[in-house]
Amino acid sequence: MVKRDWSAAEAAAHEWLDAWSGNVPGGVVLGMQNGAPKLIAAAGHCGAGLGPIDADTVFRWASITKHVFATCLLESKTFALEMPLVEALPELATAPAAVTVGQALAMQGGLPDPRECLTLLGVGNHERTEADALYQWMAGCDWLNAVPGTEVAYSNGGYRLLEVAMARRGFVFSEMVAAHAERLGIGMRTSEHWTDPVPGLVPGHVPEADGWSEGFQGMHLSAAGSLSGSAMDLARWLGDLMPRAIFNRIARPMPLGSGEATGYGLGISLARIGGMAVPGHGGAQAGYRAGFLCDPEDGTVLVALTNRDDADATGLIAHVWAALCGVAPGTLPKPAGEWAPPGLYVAAGGALWAEVRPGSIIVRDAEEKLFEGDDGWFVSRAAQSDMRLRFAEGALTGTLFHRPVRLLPARDDQAVPDLDGNWISDGAFLQIRGRVLNWGGGPRKCAAPMTPLGNGRWLFEANGRRICLDRLSDDRLRLSLARARGVEYQRL
Template identity: 40%
Template sequence: MSLEAGWQAASSLARDFADQWPGDEPGGAIIGFDASGVRFAHAGGVESLSTLAPFTADSVVRYASVTKHAFAAMVLHHGNVIGLDDRLGVHLPELRKPLADVTVGRALDMSGGLPDTRECLTLLGLSVYTETEARQLLEFLATLTRLNFDAGTEVSYSNTGYRLVEAALERKGFAFDDFIQREIAGPLGIFLKAPDVWNDPVAGLVPGYWKAPEKWQLSAAGLHISASGSLAGSGRALARWTQALVSGEGKFAGLLQKLSAARPLADGRASGYGLGLRWSSLGARKFVGHGGSHPGYKSYFLLDPVEKTGFVVVSNREDTNGYKIALGAMAALTGEQLPRTDCTIPDGLYVADAGALWLEMHNGIANCLDAEDTLYDDGDGWFSSRSASSPMRLRWTGEALEGEIGHAARRLLPVTPQPAGAELDGSWQTPLYGAHLEIRGGSAIMGIGPTRRAMPLHDIGGGRYLFTLHDGPWIKRVCLNRLGDDRLELVLSRSRMMEYVRKG
């Protein structure tokens, strides 16, 4: 297949995806480019359900975690004041061990074990809509004394490292948005903005939407955003920036290589997640990119460092799968086959012998600690997530699931959930934070006044229970792991250490 035929195939596929966004619903844009410029830009849906103005490649959205590589570029730019091998505690002395001993590099490459701030707040009963400030959150993080796992032993996604390193740079007088304007947006002549909080005005920003059972809802979030996901701009602006990055244009020469360089775990294995970038593959070809997700916004970009090509997907609707679109477009361009998804691992719930680890299989999708990934056929009975940010490779032996999750060896056994008994009944609290959890009648009860809700507990054995928490656009399955007669922890994929004690 000729290169031009490849671009025609990629454009046709992108157009088909864009056409699936109806003219009376939120939408998005898909852009393909090479070193010479934009090859196509297709859009569908609307940028506002109030005005019904069409979504275009110039509609401004929140990039969410697509921000991360741009912040990592700022860290490298200021390597004379903060180094990747520096301990976080050197720059943020209020942090306690073991968080203080995590290095800057591990804080950025997802191997640091740092509990995710947003999921910590969820486990304390705070809604996605609850407003928080940067200073308050840093003070909260300075009280933590547990990691999700020993630094360097696993890879698991968390935004907290970016928040902490941003705070360290701010103390030295370096603000993220200043870097964006001076080093990226200005030189490239594009509009990018990194607001501090959700309610900060951003020129041209379109609303984000999520689909409730019966209608679309406006999105919102109260968490101070931080450089883990604060950047906003259009699809066209993101395409221009990533084009300059993959082409090594001018001052950006060599930057992509530095950001995407292999980052080793403690045992020397390369993880596939660099500094705000993750590797993926089709056949023998390797690509680098990243996705982003805020309530009501989805984004993704995927780059071919060899051919200097790329695809950008931005959207103001919660249900967009940017990775699927970008990878499909790259497959169409290159002629490579998409990975097969015919996973034969039996549906059902699986748990580790000890600890809070659980995984549920359903139609080839693995939900591990409430983080979902499609599993692809790797041959010889093995199935892989093919995700550098949530790596997973498993096989079914007939008795157990075996393999690796987060690059750590795992073995999980099938289990049938049962209704919870009365063994956990009572009032539970986090003395330091004032959070309260009541358990009675086989349910976990959280909230006050009209937000008070009872969530049935399902016993999955070994002192572990699952319950489902609804919070606006999010549905979270939380694991309650009993640590002792009067001590338990609540666990999600990105926060595995929030402890409660039973009141006497």
């Protein structure tokens, strides 16, 4: 059993939190062992006129919701993990129908993420969408990001589908959460929409050039990220969950179809810290960041919740955990630094692209920090974004999400896209003239320059995202992001 140094953990927490002291948004770190609080460190304010943050301040938990839903699903004993989704949702299109329940929960189903699909259709983050309409639309999407069981790549799609399947069998997630909250005497609760009243919820803060704005999401929330509560609520929930056999099941990583090991289970990932594999998860929503780590061997829980969009809650909690366990700073992974020539890279075919930056890589517009590995390799620390890369012979080689890759520097071949005209997808409309893509209408119309990647691939920016356009034929093109790689447009 690892010896715990709670004084060192508290000092490590303040190394981060002290930068948030004063009249700015902040966060809280809470440590608990066998139900007894051992560490409470907080800094910053809840919002204008709302006072300082503490262990009982209510935040959105974002994707930390996932392991709670996985727990409820297993408790219902309704679906076997090996069961294809079509057995619960017979109206699903052919492609998602064969994805299993386990694959959907373990990020192996290749299911497209609804939020990123909406972005590719020009629907903004603040536009409201409803649960039934979202489900009917998702059920008809007959494509996947990847062959099920071949990669671990993050998506909220499986959780939304399974929440519908559970409700049809009489197991409503919000009601199950409410029953657990009442049993434990905690304030954990779900929300249908961002605007639903939540007692004590603090606003999330997004940094702007001239201060802060309040975070907002229009899309209907789901079992992928609908929970809120305090740090004390989350610690008590985890303290109750860890001794139960069901925790071992959701925390156990699910291997790929090939049998290759992964670090991601059912809403729980394993963080590698000083030779330890520590169960936990992170979460991010507009204005909020969250993270937790835990050890069922001695009932230890660490939670970090923040109400600021620029916080790195998972990095904070890993830093505190290392101090708690006496992991020497010199034994922790070293940030990558200048690990490869910066710039854009692209696969020989298809829409896989990346941008190398000092200390990180952006893949399909999703950034991941990298660290020095062995023998000149650079690796990620996120089980749901597994990466092992190096630059050799003019190319990035290695693996992304457990799949082999070779990416070459993008090139401007001076080609004209030859895509002039009007394009439509499921009612969404865009227009291309030369190297400029026009999207939206009226005051929301934007003209986005198209950056060439070579071989019929182009990048453009819209709704704050860099989107890849892949020309499939004279009359078909595909738009893609990290979690949604198959939205096709037809030329009118």
